Amino acid sequence: MSFGAVADDYDRLRPPPPPAAIDWLVPPGCRVAVDLAAGTGLLSRALSAVVPEVIAVEPDERMADVLRARSPGVRVLPGRGESIPLPDASADGVFISSAWHWLDPELAPAEIARVLGDGGRLGLIWTSRDRQVDWMQDLDGARGRDRADRPAGEGEEKDKGEGEARTRGWRREVSVPEELFTNAENRSFTFVRPMSKADLVAMLGTYSGVITASPQERAEALAGAEAALERRFPGVDRIDVPMRTWCWRAGRVTRARA
Numbered sequence: 001m002s003f004g005a006v007a008d009d010y011d012r013l014r015p016p017p018p019p020a021a022i023d024w025l026v027p028p029g030c031r032v033a034v035d036l037a038a039g040t041g042l043l044s045r046a047l048s049a050v051v052p053e054v055i056a057v058e059p060d061e062r063m064a065d066v067l068r069a070r071s072p073g074v075r076v077l078p079g080r081g082e083s084i085p086l087p088d089a090s091a092d093g094v095f096i097s098s099a100w101h102w103l104d105p106e107l108a109p110a111e112i113a114r115v116l117g118d119g120g121r122l123g124l125i126w127t128s129r130d131r132q133v134d135w136m137q138d139l140d141g142a143r144g145r146d147r148a149d150r151p152a153g154e155g156e157e158k159d160k161g162e163g164e165a166r167t168r169g170w171r172r173e174v175s176v177p178e179e180l181f182t183n184a185e186n187r188s189f190t191f192v193r194p195m196s197k198a199d200l201v202a203m204l205g206t207y208s209g210v211i212t213a214s215p216q217e218r219a220e221a222l223a224g225a226e227a228a229l230e231r232r233f234p235g236v237d238r239i240d241v242p243m244r245t246w247c248w249r250a251g252r253v254t255r256a257r258a
Contacts, residue, residue, distance in 0.1 A: 039060075089118070105175060125248075182250060
């Protein structure tokens with residue numbers, strides 16, 4: 001719940017998912033999509049471009065207020081991944097952006113499966129700067145890496161199984177019951193996002209480890225990042241920031257009939 005303190009900056013500075021990732025995640029014929037732990041609606045707005053009805057579920061009213069203001073046409077409901085305020089089998093897709101690691105792994109998969117119709121899609125997505133690029137690694141080193149902002153590196157070993165996919169590194173480890181989900185797949189997408197150096201530094205301040213740090217620690221971390229960027233791009237204001245989106249998807253198993 002720390003993100004609500006920076007809701008406006010979060011929506012302005014965090015990168016939206018690229019269209020190619022949305023195309024890969026959303027199944028054909030999807031009519032109703034749920035954006036779970038929707039935040040300020042970055043994913044909701046992307047889903048709205050391809051899905052007729054988008055329902056955003058968000059527990060933090062400060063984030064939801066920004067979502068409502070900037071996402072016309074999206075229905076916004078209070079709720080959590082462990083308690084989704086929707087009927088059984090009412091959605092064709094449930095999608096989660098940069099929040100799977102906040103959900104209860106014992107409770108959330110079953111609740112998501114309850115809301116999904118048979119054959120529906122669970123799609124997970126994380127979009128952040130591409131740490132495979134050398135200067136992004138230097139930037140993290142300069143500010144001291146925030147554990148809440150540390151995804152597993154692309155290129156690490158991935159195991160894909162029936163209804164289960166695990167990526168080493170706690171942020172993007174996905175484990176779901178085989179009796180509920182099947183045909184798990186992973187894919188990543190890269191893109192470039194032009195940003196001012198000031199906005200890039202400010203974006204680093206929207207991650208939970210920085211938000212919840214002491215004022216001194218936060219100031220030191222952001223000052224370190226600012227100095228590293230100036231060394232790398234002296235006298236340049238606007239830079240092309242390499243981004244990477246990691247995606248995971250699986251299908252809802254058909255329910256057993258009496």
